[in-house]
Structure formats: C-alpha cells, structure tokens
Amino acid sequence: MDRTELVDLLSPASLRLLDSLPPYDSHGDVLKLVSDLRKAGHPSDVVSAVLNQSRLRAKATVKFGEFAERMLFTEAGLEQATRLRVAALHAGRFAGLSTALGRPPRVADLGCGIGGDAMALAALDVSVVAIDADEVTATVASFNLAPFPNASALQADAETFDLGDFDAVWLDPARRTSGHSNTTRLTRSEDYSPSLDFAYLLATRLPLGMKLGPGHDRDRIPVDAEAQWVSVDGQLVEMGLWFGALARTGIRRSALLLTHDGTHELTAPEDSADVEAGSLGNYVYEPDGAVIRARLIGDLARSLDAHMLSEGIAYLTNDRLTPTPFASAFRVLETLPFDEKKLRLALFHRRIGTLEIKKRGVDVDPATLRTRLKLKGPESATLILTRAAGQRVALLVERVR
Secondary structure, three states: OOHHHHHHHOOHHHHHHHHHOOOOOOOOOHHHHHHHHHHOOOOHHHHHHHHHHHHHHHHHHHHHHHHHHHOOOOHHHHHHOOOHHHHHHHHHHHHOOHHHHOOOOEEEEEOOOOOHHHHHHHHOOOEEEEEEOOHHHHHHHHHHHOOOOOEEEEEOOOOOOOOOOOOEEEEOOEOEOOOOOOOOEOOOHHHOEOOHHHHHHHOOOOOEEEEEOOOOOHHHOOOOOEEEEEEEOOEEEEEEEEEHHHOOOOOOEEEEEEEOOEEEEEEEOOOOOOOOEOOOOOEEEEEOHHHHHOOOHHHHHHHHOOEEOOOOOOOEEEOOOOOOOOEEEEEEEEEEOOOHHHHHHHHHHOOEEEEEEEEOOOOOOHHHHHHHOOOOOOEEEEEEEEEEOOEEEEEEEEEOO
C-alpha cells in the first residue's frame, strides 16, 4: 500500500464501504464483486484498496481475532506484527511497573509497525506513544490506535526521538527490507532498524523490552538480559529480551508456550546442562522449539526422568510416559532398518500409505524420501529418523495425544 492508496482508503466513504463488505472469501467470485462495486459507482482505485484491506483483515484474524475487523494493515506490517495473545503478555510486564511508579507508566513503542503491541499496552491502561519512521505505517498505526485515548502514533526516527518523558521502551526493530509488501528478511542483525547497538545502549538508561526473531544469534544476547523464547501452538514465533525492571530476578532463560489449554513456562538462571545419552526406551520426546532454543532440554529431561537419545540431538527417551506440555511424546512401536530399500519393504508390508517423517541428526530430506518410499496402503504412521548411541536409527512410532 502506497501513500495514494492510503489516502483513498482513509476517506469516510471508503471506510464505510470496507466495513460493509461481506466476509472475504478467497474462493469467491472476486471479479463479480469488483464489477458490482464499480456498477454501484465506486472508483476503481477505491475498490482495489478496500478489497485488499478486506483480504488482509481476513488473514489477520489468526493474529488479532475479532479486532482485525476494525483495523487497517499493510502486507509487510501484518507479517511482522505480534500476535495479540503474545502482545498482551508483553504489555503485562510494562503494566507491572505501575506499582513502583505509583501511576501507569509512559512507554515509547519504537518501531511500532501497525501498532499491535501498542494496542495491547493501551488496553492495560499503559500510556503509549508509538513511533515508526515510515509515513504510511505510522498512519495505519494511528488509525488502529484511535479507539484508545491513552495511545497515539507519530512518524519519527526511533534513534533520535526524545525519550525524556518516558518510563520505559518497547522496541521491535525492523528485520526486513523497507516497503509495505514483497519485503525480504534481513540476515544480518547489523542491518536492523533501529540497530541493536542503539537498543543495548538504551537499555542501560531505561527499562526496555525488545522483540527479535527466534533464531537470533545467542552469542549476541547480553549477559544482563532475560531471554524468553515464545511458542504459540507449537510454532516458535519470537525471542524477547528484557532489561532492567522488566526482567525477572534470577531468570535469564525462559521457554514460554501458549497452547490451546493455557500458558506454560520453563525458566532457569542460565542454559541448563544436558543429561547423558542412554538406550532407547518405550517413549521418545521431541521438545518444543522454545525449549530447544532456550537450551533448557536438560532441565526438561530431568523433570521427565529421561535421557538423551544421542548426545547433541534434541530427542529424549524413557520407559514410562510422563505427560508434559513442553514436548511431544511418541510411543515406540518398532525399530526399522535405516536402509531405503529395506525401509520401503517394511512400510509396504505394514500397508502404510500416509507417513509423517521427523528427523534430527541425519542428512535426509523427508519430502524426497517420502516420494522414493512409494507408499501405498490405508494405514498411517510416524517415522523418526535420528541417531541413538551415535548410530542411525529409523523408529516407527505413534504420537501420544
């Protein structure tokens, strides 16, 4: 979305038209809808703008739920936006500053994007000013924050914005190339905007929280920061860094899981030491990505009375099932030959036509292997390709629900 499209979209008539559209249907007759809107007298540029927003609102439901129905988006802004459920947890940390301050904190949201985190902050009575260097993005954020009297958005440079009146900072550095669509991910943290050097220096002055990608280089995590990896329904979505009064005492590593049945967290003062490897048991556990990235596999293993299946590989095993929200459990049915021809024959005899392939520690492309196995039959199964005691193994397992 460029400036011209945004101007067209923000007219009262365009917004009324957007809100009047039926729910977006990707399989519907878009051409007919366009034709009907044009026959009703709506200009073609307006029709294009509102239909694009209707599509983005439908897509945004995954992150924003029903709030998406009254928001505006850019393609890139939606892709980078924090899920509202996660943003609410971010906001909770800032709201906690109220006790020490004796009033709601005043927070600067630097690199606010479309304003998702700022919305969550404002909803918890935190006073927030959202800043973005891009004019279109800042305007979209201003629209999304309009229902909140304690929130506003400005176009400004994050690194030069005056923070003299603020109690804390939330920072979401741009980790993609500039633009509103068709952006690409920046691979070097030195290219982030605002820069990490700016953020780390700012953290020595003010309580600061920062969102980074979950695969961020762990060697660049400051020793005084609390690092928290967040997983939503099994999908690893971010790493948060917390400094000063926003970091929790005694916690430097955290794996936070948001699932359909609640919130679960594993914490530690540092990376946990791995447990020793041992023999294959009746069950194999695959830790959640947040646990793996936080390097808390050892603590999880001790809680399960389990050991590593092989040194350096993130699979655990034991003989007795111990339910945990921090790992997927699989019951071991059989150990099959780690040989493609023998494996194909074994699966053929078991009439397995649908196969989930999981792998760690072995050089195998699951999609290519699945094709070469020529699967046929009514049965389904899960196959784990990995190492046990340093040797390659193929484990036929069933997922424990």
